[in-house]
Amino acid sequence: MNDDIKNFLNSHIKLPDSLISIFETLVTFIELEPNEIFTKVGEYPTDFFIVKTGIMRSFLLNDNGTETTRAFFTSGDITGANSAMMQEIPSDVNYQSLTKVTGYKGSFHELIKLTLKHHEFSLFYIKTLESAYVKAEDILLKISSLTATERYLALKKRIPNIDELITQKYIASYLNISPVQLSRIKKKLNVNKLS
Numbered sequence: 001m002n003d004d005i006k007n008f009l010n011s012h013i014k015l016p017d018s019l020i021s022i023f024e025t026l027v028t029f030i031e032l033e034p035n036e037i038f039t040k041v042g043e044y045p046t047d048f049f050i051v052k053t054g055i056m057r058s059f060l061l062n063d064n065g066t067e068t069t070r071a072f073f074t075s076g077d078i079t080g081a082n083s084a085m086m087q088e089i090p091s092d093v094n095y096q097s098l099t100k101v102t103g104y105k106g107s108f109h110e111l112i113k114l115t116l117k118h119h120e121f122s123l124f125y126i127k128t129l130e131s132a133y134v135k136a137e138d139i140l141l142k143i144s145s146l147t148a149t150e151r152y153l154a155l156k157k158r159i160p161n162i163d164e165l166i167t168q169k170y171i172a173s174y175l176n177i178s179p180v181q182l183s184r185i186k187k188k189l190n191v192n193k194l195s
Contacts, residue, residue: 005104008050011076012127015120022114023121027106032056032097039081039095044088047105048080054101055165058093059173069174071139072098074159078128080108098166148177149185 005027006020015023027050032038039045041061049056056073070093073079081091085108114121142151152175155162162171163186172182 004052005050008076008078008104009124012131013120013124015124019118019120022118026110026114027104030103030105032101032103034097034099036097036101037094038079038097039084039091039093041092041094042090043081045081045084045091046108048078048082048085048108048111049095050104050106051075051077051079051101052103054097054099054103055159055162056095056097056101057170057174058095060093067173068176069170071135072155072159072162072174078132082108082132085109098170143176148175148181149189151175152182152185153189 002024005024009015009020051073058070060068084091115125168179168182172179
């Protein structure tokens with residue numbers, strides 16, 4: 001039995017080993033290179049992804065070519081174009097690895113079949129949707145109520161070494177500010193730390 005999968009599933013709901021073994025047949029271990037696209041806008045996605053190591057992001061690309069990072073995904077997160085898969089429509093969001101990423105790719109439709117056969121997988125699915133909803137609500141709350149500096153500090157609390165892992169442009173995009181503004185925030189925080 002794969003401990004990664006067992007730990008991931010148990011972080012959402014306790015499942016018996018027999019069901020964990022069934023879930024293991026649904027997923028495949030893969031590695032993504034830095035900047036590799038997992039799902040592209042316009043594609044009909046079929047797979048979810050469980051992050052083991054590394055950082056992924058979801059992002060939008062506007063008509064001017066400007067990227068806006070919507071979310072970062074790290075170890076233990078499940079990601080993918082879930083809305084598109086649920087509705088069986090093309091994705092309107094890109095999903096990309098920012099660092100080398102390892103994890104498990106699985107068929108969304110096969111997972112749905114499991115929810116119809118095993119009540120426990122229905123509960124797991126509900127728990128993952130609840131978790132995604134809470135995270136999305138938290139992001140919206142932070143965007144609407146926190147300053148850019150406060151959002152940066154919240155991100156640093158969640159991913160302490162993010163500045164060493166990815167470029168400033170992705171962090172700034174996530175914070176909805178320019179890289180220059182991010183540099184000023186970091187400089188101000190460093191000056192305050194020294195005082």
